[in-house]
Amino acid sequence: MRFGFWWKGAILIVLVVLFDRLVSAGTGGVVVAGFALAWLIGVIAARRDVRHSRRAWIAAGAACLFVVSLADDPGALAWVLFWCALSMAALLPRTAGFDSAAHWTARLMLHGLTGIGTVLRDVGLLAAWRSRTGNGVSGVATTLALPVIGGALFMTLFASANPLIARAFAGIELPSFWQILLWGFGTVCIWPALRPHAATIRLAARMPDPEPRLPGTSLTSVLLALALFNAIFAVQNILDIAFLWSGAALPAGTTQTDYVHRGAYPLIATALIAGFLSLAMLRPDRASARHPLARRLVTLWVVQNIVLVASSALRTVDYVATSMLTTWRIAALLWMALVAFGLATILWRILAGRSARWLVDRNMLAALIVLVPCTFVDFGAVAARWNVRTDSPERVDLCYLQQVGPAALLPLIELERRPLTPAKRDRVRAVSERVLADLSFRQRDWRSWTPRGARRLTLATARLGPDRAMPIKVRRGAWQTCDGSTAYAEPGTRP
Numbered sequence: 001m002r003f004g005f006w007w008k009g010a011i012l013i014v015l016v017v018l019f020d021r022l023v024s025a026g027t028g029g030v031v032v033a034g035f036a037l038a039w040l041i042g043v044i045a046a047r048r049d050v051r052h053s054r055r056a057w058i059a060a061g062a063a064c065l066f067v068v069s070l071a072d073d074p075g076a077l078a079w080v081l082f083w084c085a086l087s088m089a090a091l092l093p094r095t096a097g098f099d100s101a102a103h104w105t106a107r108l109m110l111h112g113l114t115g116i117g118t119v120l121r122d123v124g125l126l127a128a129w130r131s132r133t134g135n136g137v138s139g140v141a142t143t144l145a146l147p148v149i150g151g152a153l154f155m156t157l158f159a160s161a162n163p164l165i166a167r168a169f170a171g172i173e174l175p176s177f178w179q180i181l182l183w184g185f186g187t188v189c190i191w192p193a194l195r196p197h198a199a200t201i202r203l204a205a206r207m208p209d210p211e212p213r214l215p216g217t218s219l220t221s222v223l224l225a226l227a228l229f230n231a232i233f234a235v236q237n238i239l240d241i242a243f244l245w246s247g248a249a250l251p252a253g254t255t256q257t258d259y260v261h262r263g264a265y266p267l268i269a270t271a272l273i274a275g276f277l278s279l280a281m282l283r284p285d286r287a288s289a290r291h292p293l294a295r296r297l298v299t300l301w302v303v304q305n306i307v308l309v310a311s312s313a314l315r316t317v318d319y320v321a322t323s324m325l326t327t328w329r330i331a332a333l334l335w336m337a338l339v340a341f342g343l344a345t346i347l348w349r350i351l352a353g354r355s356a357r358w359l360v361d362r363n364m365l366a367a368l369i370v371l372v373p374c375t376f377v378d379f380g381a382v383a384a385r386w387n388v389r390t391d392s393p394e395r396v397d398l399c400y401l402q403q404v405g406p407a408a409l410l411p412l413i414e415l416e417r418r419p420l421t422p423a424k425r426d427r428v429r430a431v432s433e434r435v436l437a438d439l440s441f442r443q444r445d446w447r448s449w450t451p452r453g454a455r456r457l458t459l460a461t462a463r464l465g466p467d468r469a470m471p472i473k474v475r476r477g478a479w480q481t482c483d484g485s486t487a488y489a490e491p492g493t494r495p
Helices: 003-025 031-046 054-072 076-094 101-113 115-132 137-161 163-170 177-194 198-205 219-245 256-281 292-322 327-352 356-374 379-388 398-416 422-444 451-464
Strands: 478-480 486-488
Touching: 003 031, 003 177, 031 054, 031 076, 031 177, 054 076, 054 451, 076 101, 076 177, 076 198, 076 356, 101 115, 101 198, 101 356, 115 177, 219 256, 219 292, 256 292, 256 327, 292 327, 327 356, 327 379, 379 398, 398 422, 398 451, 422 451
Parallel strands: none
Antiparallel strands: 478 486
């Protein structure tokens, strides 16, 4: 075996030990970014082809960007994007470069799925090399038999004769089954970046362009389907224009809240299915793609779908206005914007005769433009700030703000200064104190410390001041609920 293999093995051991420490320390602080940076440095140190590839350095630079995001405040999105950038840096020296988003999606999926196969392959290669050099399993066992058995015998005798040695042996803890399983999981995740599997490159290169297909359809069936779909969608859009956009009175038995809330997400699913069918029915190799009526009908249908997505966004905005803003609703609005952009590119692809690769590349670029800034934005704080600045501060959902956690601390302090009833203000103070205590506890532990948390704690301390008002203490036999109100063991009792 070449020296490079053993060098990669040594780097793997270091990274697995760091991974074990990370999991045992918790995954909520700046230590996540420390491990990510160590992993990136390990890949660069282990792989000469990565160090000599300009394209790989571009991907490594993108990974560093996400390390910065993870250092400020770790999040799942930043970690996923970091892993994608790191994997691209590991695979780029063995590929043709940034060819297409579809092929890179396949490469990254295969890279993640072949982790255990990569480890087993290299274990097999190591065993075969041992056999060729006379250092197979039997040879190693014969070589180590005398020193291992003899050393164990003498250590046992000395332990029985010397209490200090016996006490040292008693303090040794063997790894548990779950820790060994954790080491195996870390190895499967880390090793493929050091020695990527050849199947990742080979299988992805054979992947055809992502052209959706509907077997058994004819030009007549496509025309009939498009005409029917347009009629069905027209009914939905006319109803939305009448009752959602223009604000007309709904029929008896249907409330505005019910009409707004029920349709947002099902309509987005409808638009996605419609986009897939549009691509499948007007593939470039089909007669329907060149038929004038089919092109007009699919154009009308895609435009109706864009109107449908706009109605879904309006439903969400209206529901936020009557209820509250949450991180999931922010994510839903961003997703709706991407769906609308995807439908527009589908229409342009059909009318301009673009390829499926062009379509996927444009939509993947749009997704990255949206997702990369999202790794640096604290959407929990955005939602909490919007909620406390409404015209009705008495209606603010304090349970949700407590669920948001430290991100809601500064908005809670701002809410306390708004015109509130004494009872509501005391409940706000109670929730604020719980969130402040939680943030202070996290920041005192280096394993969960984050720069964003430190900035937030400094601002909160400065705004509260040394003589901040405290909530009324809860009496004995009672406790505070998530919204700061007092609950008692038995309803109606007041100790």
